[in-house]
Amino acid sequence: MKEQILLVDDSKSERTSIKNALGELFDDFIEAEDGLSAIKAFIDKKPGFIITDVEMPSMSGYRFLETVRQMEDGHDVPVILLSATKDSLKGKLTGFNLGASDFLIKPFNKEELVARVKSLLRIRALMTELKQKNILLEKLAITDDLTGLNNRRYFFEAVREQLALGVRHNFDVACMLLDIDYFKAVNDTHGHLAGDAVLKTLGTLLTTAKREGEILARFGGEEFIICLFNTDPDSSIKAAERFRSIIEEYDFSSEQFPKLDRITVSIGISVCSQQVASSKDNPVTIDELLKTADTALYRSKSGGRNRITLLEHTV
Template identity: 40%
Template structure:
């Protein structure tokens, strides 16, 4: 070997060493970023923070061009909890496993998709407006169940190579799945503390808290606030004639009819026994009367299906009151609605009466 050949070989070895050092430093920086992300995932305190971290912060921290989060939500838990949250980007909620099976099949392992491979899958996994050329699709698995998926996309076709390792991504998906399950469990506990277990509407304790807030807001901003007191007619007869399980089923289904009749921002609660109370912020007398009559008619027309088969009929009476301009407490509005309900009962039941007029709707 000539001196010039030896020198060239040394230079080549130095370049290889430098390349290895740079790769090692890059991996170290990547590891630091993943470690920081994992710490933040473990420390999140709300579903809003978690979603923003995965879809917004991850995209910025890792220089991604697209990020998507799919979460399985067959019972509508997340759809009820997430719409009110101020998120920059919302997750896609799935009512079945079909889309997840299309991505992961039976393997349920991280998939790296490069150029020329599974382009149809890339179009499914990301917003149609995105120009993703390569992607990492991470399954979110908890206790052996696939609960969703996290998608990282890049316009650079070389960003994710199908032959590359997925160690960091696998760990990230595991930590993200734990954080998501933790937030779901926390949300379930929170809802259990403010929800009536039988009917699914809010409980009396939550209503007492929320009603004071709604009263304060209505007084401060001078907007109308309507209150409905709803009571199932002859409920004792339903229990006596069909049994308490039948009565419970009527209560549960009436709660569902009330909830479906309300807007986002309205409040329904089980006040006690067979009584429900509804608050309608920014709703005038005509609008509140319309809501009360819609609920009353839905209950009157509904065939309440019993657990053992067959149906039971039921009706309800409604008392309606509007917050007066000189009210000094929410209790005044509640008492007015209660008086109107008493009048509806006294007038023959299955009707709506407004305290402000004392007339049948």
């Protein structure tokens, strides 16, 4: 990526001497001669580095810096202030209080400018690395590492958010617990690696069958969970049938595990009318929905497995 720097100074010769000093560190020099055109250049080009003069007509370097720091893309961009002020301590304090990354007094020493720019570039690179690691960690924190599906932590957060919306909009919500039938036998007969392969494939199948707006997660062990919004008992049964049938029809055998065959799942659904729930001033919680779904799942299991049971959750 091209490294861009924005140089702001009302003196063209000053801009040229900065450019000459930093020629090896940047590929693209964007120039502006006052604060206002610098703001426009920053918005248009999003440069990754800024050096700005303080004393400029119409808008000073301080005002420009202040504006940049208030912009979403401007929080972290390194900004070096250059000033020809006589009262350098006061100028520096003002600059740093406004968020300057560094401050140099004119006339500056070229080697010092280069050294300070390099130091800020190093810090910026470390910050970028840290941000990327944080994004990865956030993703890992909500992902089930075996199946790649969302985990229950994500599920609870996402559903709570949706339920809060549901109370306002009065839509119905359904919670579906899905459990693999005789999973222990799969592990006992074919080994735990085969069990893991089944879980992974099941995760892929569920993702394939899932529709937009449905929240799917691995709940733990051989249990998966799906939440549906804006639904009713009939549509919830149809949705559950979509998941149940894709699994029943799939051939789980593979080169690694040729003896694996068919797998089935039992499903328990709880459906709750938010209108009823909120009219009683008692919005339904995800824990209550899960409890009812668990009872429904138990009925599917005791009723012979590979089937769907729906219970209407009452408040």
